[in-house]
Amino acid sequence: MSHFRKWCIEKNLTLNIHGMYCSCIANERDNLTLLEGVVSSKNILQYEQYLNRIKAEFSLVRVLYYESKFTDSSKCDFESCYSELNDQEIINIRSEKLRTCFRLCFSILDKLAIFLCHYFSLSIDKNTAFNNFWYKNKAILESKINFGLIAINSLIYDLNEKDGQFGFYKVWRNSLEHHILFLVPDSFDLSNDSTHTYVKISEFENSLQNLLQFTRSAIFSTVFAIVEDLRQKPPHDFENTMEITIHKKDFNETY
Template sequence: MTDPNAELALADQLLDQSDASGALDHTLRAKEQLSSQAQPSPILLGHLAGRLIDCGSVFRRPDLVLEGLAILESRFDELKQEIQEASLHCNIGNAKQSLYDFDGSRAQQGFNPAAITTLIEAKNAYWKAFRVSDGSDPQLFVNLANCLDRSSRVVEALRCYDLALTVTPGFAMAELNRGMALQTLNEIAGVYTISLLLEALRSFRAAEAGNLPPHLREAARHQRVRTESVLTRLGWSEDRAREYDEQHRLEADAHDPYWRFCLDNFLALSEHALYCRCVGARRDDLSIPKPTGSIAGEFVPRLELLLNRMKSEFCLARALYYQATRAPGQWDLESFEGTFSELHEGEEIGLSSEFLRTSFRLCFGILDRIAQGVSELYALAEPEEALYFESFWRPAHQRNKGEERWTKINQQNNWGLVALYSIATDLNTKGGEWGFFKKHRNSLEHGLLVLTGDSGGVPALARPERILLEELTFAAFAEQTLYMLQLTASAIFSFVFCARAEGVRSLGEGPAIRMTMDKKDIGKD
């Protein structure tokens, strides 16, 4: 066979059949044939790079992965003329994640921010793919979710698995990894419920029944049997589970529209709400002490005070976003509106726009409070130092002086802390895929962020000469604010898991004091 296109097509087929050896043989034949061509097809080069990365991942051969990665990175501009840009970024992410897996030094480093550098590069590539995709590829959502899960960002991982299942219901890879992520949530949070086990079981059953390669189907079967065994020991039967599901369905249907919006978008600050919509998911009851079991540490009440403020501000940011993006009539705003000059700039001005801008600003403020909380927990900074979530980890003034703070952070072995650092890198202006959010914040704090309709634009006559001006459509900013809310919610969860893990660790350092946190009688009962 001399056609590289046919060779690569056969390699694809063999990979689907779990015949990686055969796939590699045909991939290498295609590589040889393409190397003899003066101007090989960009489509075939991109295809070759993907197969080299896939085969290298299976055989744990970094040479193959690096070869495929080099093709993608060195010819990116050429390849994107013929291949979807999202696909290219996704394959780069696959390569980076495989190289992270191959890194044997991680066993000595431990699980800390310094150890996940390559994983962060993979995550950034997946986010690039996410941003330019049309949202129709469930495998992209799964790959992104897997990378987030590896970074302990399990809340966002679960949301991405749900996105994949929305695009393609029953998608077996999403079901299998979603079940595994629920188990990760159990490990990170330190608690589990019957609902979590039942939800994981549903995912493993769906994965086993779906279209998976034999070795992954066996993995799904193993997890399904294991979870069924746990539920059986707890006295659960299929009949009882069906009754339980029906009761939860009725409870889920009883939520008001606002709370359904919160649950749909992973904006409820409730561990239970991450996987269940029953009456137990009706409140933002996230707290550092576990619902069951003891934790220790005199820092717990201090951080709980800070968490209360974060949750209060988040509830406001979430409500403002909801009102800003709902149809008129949710709140009676008309009597509170002002009167504005017509500048023919098409600006969406008024309370809805201010709600949206304020929601976005509040999120950044909450993230900065998380930086304060991490500093309080690990004694990283003096009270008068201004801390910004995306940059406080490695302050510039310590770069040439031993990096005391960065060293101390990396001496911890805490999943929640790693997740927070990974989130912070998303917002870094020097490489984070969402770093442009910082520009929005600067415009809001120190300039003008003008929200327009689809055809709006500030005319030259009205453009300030000495004030930072940024223009964005209302719809685009609303979409970005929703993601900022989701990112902030994930960070709040990770902060809680970080502090909780240190509280559990403190149990071994002296007598435990059982703390009972009553709930304030505000809002939902």
């Protein structure tokens, strides 16, 4: 396997069920799918398409995070020519990749909420997001006996801004998107206000790795929730069902 793939396995960033407990060659690719071992009359292909989109965006996050650690951006930084203000902000391509990864993780989480809402026929509006879709559909979701949904609800609680273990991630994300967040050296004396947030670089990096793993858990839990629901609702008319085989894309092809 490539150095990148070995690193993904070591950091628990693969989308491979076998890879959740073993790092052998079976963990070579992200073969997570909705279709394995499931018989259903529902249009699963639509949801497999959603999963493809989620996997593509998560793959991008991993690559950016990997590049932030192992790619030299000094030439690009020199050419960008930032002003020296003696403000100690860490500003370079590497830190921008870290910031982008953080934002993309939340984008994936919000798409997972829409994914679940579509599958379970839940209400959706322009403000539907990972942190609020459960509360808007609480009665329907809590009436289901589904271990995947229980896991999703637990993750939502972890991101609660008031009481969640990782509630400050949401605060950082809002600062990245709507205000100004500065990454600074660990020796910097933090001084935050309503529009400016300062975060020490080591704290941000450690939190980002955890957020990537958190996002991975949310992807797995979403897939498990849908697969469990499909298994609970087998089609009544097996004569009209058919086996669907999904092949993996061959990236040696030219499109």
